[in-house]
Amino acid sequence: MASLLTGLLTSSVATAEAPPQDPFLWLEEVQGEKALEWVRAQNARTLAVLEKDPRFETFHAQALELLTSTDRIPSPGFRAGGVDNFWQDRGNPRGIWRHTSLDGYTRAQTPWETVLDVDALAKAEKANWIWKGSNCLPPADQRCLVSLSNGGKDAVELREFDAAAKHFVEGGFRVPEGKLSASWLDSDTLLVGRDWGGDTLTESGYPFVLKRWTRGTPLTEAQEAFRGERTDVSASPFLLRDADGALQAVLVNRAVTFFESEYYLLGDAAPVRLPFPRKSSLQAFVDGQVVFTIEEDWGRFKQGALLAYPLSALKTDPAKAKPTLLFQPGARQAIESVAATRGQVLVSLYEDVKGALDVYTPGKNRWSRKRLALPKNASVAITATSSSHDRFFVKSQGFLAPTSLWLADAKAGTVKKVKSLPARFDASKLQVDQFWAKSKDGTRIPYFLVRPKARKLDGTLPTLVYGYGGFQVSKPPVYLPEEGKLWMERGGAYVVANIRGGGEFGPRWHQAALREHRQRAFDDFAAVMEDLVRRKVSSPRHMGIYGRSNGGVLTSVAMTQRPDLFNAAVIESPLIDMMRYHLLPAGASWVGEFGNPEVPGDAAFISKYSAYQNLREGVRYPAPYITTNTKDDRVHPGHARKFAARLEAMGLPYLYYENTDGGHSNDSDPMLNARRWALHHVYLSRQLMD
Secondary structure, three states: OOOOOOOOOOOOOOOOOOOOOOOOHHHHOOOOHHHHHHHHHHHHHHHHHHOOOOOHHHHHHHHHHHHHOOOOOOOOEEEOOEEEEEEOOOOOOOOEEEEEEHHHHHOOOOOOEEEEEHHHHHHHHOOOEEEEEEEEOOOOOOEEEEEEEEOOOOOEEEEEEEOOOOEEOOOOOEEEEEOOEEEEEEOOEEEEEOOOOOOOEOOOOOEOEEEEEEOOOOHHHOEEEEEOOOOOOEEEEEEEEOOOOOEEEEEEEEEOOOOOEEEEEEOOOOOEEOOOOOOEEEEEEEOOEEEEEEOOOEOOEOOOOEEEEEHHHHHHOHHHOOOEEEEOOOOOEEEEEEEEOOOOEEEEEEEOOEEEEEEEEEOOOOEEEEEOOOOOOOEEEEEEOOOOOOEEEEEEEOOOOOOEEEEEEOOOOEEEEEEEOOOOOOOOOEEEEEEEEEOOOOOEEEEEEEEEOOOOOOOOOOEEEEOOOOOOOOOOOOOOHHHHHHOHHHOOEEEEEOOEOEOOOOHHHHHOOOHHHOHHHHHHHHHHHHHHHHOOOOOHHHEEEEEEOHHHHHHHHHHHHOHHHOOEEEEEOOOOOOOOHHHOOOHHHHHHHHOOOOOHHHHHHHHHHOHHHHOOOOOOOOOOEEEEEOOOOOOOOHHHHHHHHHHHHOOOOOEEEEEOOOOOOOOOOHHHHHHHHHHHHHHHHHHHOO
């Protein structure tokens, strides 16, 4: 399921109409001089506190070493018969796109060949380029569409690149900056979604018009292939290619809402709508089968199921096509991701929030399943696949188990460990437990606790509670070098709350906290903190919370609803003003998650929890650390700015820091990211350990 953390596809600084009683509307002007002057003053005030703390330099050096160490596992991606990697370090903070053979990748000393040096490109063009990936044309995978972001925004510029010759193609395809999509139809044709002018972006700021663009013609002469509606979230292509890279079908995902889609088959005539349920997600294409999941009950199939349609039937007579069942998750299971190799379907799943990976092989009348022998009580994630063969990479990790990378063969069912991350912190004195808290309505909520083994539980353990709770995003056990080194190794406990709104138990767990039921996620988060107090793990004086993006809704609401439970709150890149979120980029796309404040019934339940409107005089709130990025074009920085300004106007304590470079993903520069982690942990240490 897509996350708020995954940008779909224009960066806008315009503000919408707002009630006159909001005195801080001017802070929504992202590049407004008055707003930036306020940001500079807030940054100076906060850095004078946090960077002057004697721990800052140590934390910063430790974080920088973690983020730039040369013994990190290079994240692999299959291309052109070998393996790609994008690598950032101190010498190349913007990064290098590089390539090697599969055999070379598995060696201890990998012989890398540079394909594109983004640092050199940025220097030559005097631009703040941030790498956002490439899309290469199979089967050769040498002609690629490279996405470059100005400063880390979701909006990108697209350029055609020859990976064999290692240079941009002169006179090749090039699309100006925007939130866009582009897919190869053939070597001379792209299917492009962008702002074509004249209201061709949705209210969420994403394309809903797709056009075929032929090489050698102006982009303005591209021919329309599909048109959705301006009220949609977006329209994007989903291309089906066989194992040899030949294009078998062009589908379009018309995202009517964030969680509801219509799928169309493009051909010579008008687009044909296919019989997928609205709450479904296309996942893979293998052996002529279109594999998909459903997020609602559908006929005889239950919510969460994995199904497949024969493409031939969809092309011949969609109404008569019959799906087959691959897998129906049980009550304690959830599908995390689906991918395909040349002949198999891969399914990573959770059972009580612990990972496993199954391989499904198509047969004459049914699909067969086998489970791969990977570590138990860990998370398992598919890292890279290729449709040209059956090998794939998968990684496993746990809170105390450093990431391991495995090379697997889906057809043979074998796995071999090829790389392991060295330990980044001393885990010998730590232990991991999974507990269950009881929420306000009686629902049992799982959470993981990582804590010192020998520490007596007397309510004084500094404890950081992390939560997200939205968009069907799961939070399984993962190795956290920065939290481990800067927090847990120093005696702090770390908690991950698997609250409703997430995907830990499939669509039902997510849908339990949608719209008018959002309060359940907030109640779950509070229940976890109350359980930690009941178990004498910690107490409000020593407990802190952390959430970013959608987790910023969670942590800001926790501040206004249960300030008695904790003494620190890191609120990062947050959504906060929920009565206006839909008016700021890219908020309109999330109405399916939160509701529409312009609908009276929705406004009634949103207004009850929106933290910006629910700060009250005379209440003792913990002093939060609020942080965001100026160039975040996914979650508008106005949310964080206005919340801090309101706290200031009420005479309440807070710290605010805004990184003036980088976008929502914090991936622009490891140097800036190291500073980010150091600031977090100086603040947490001051609030919970001092």
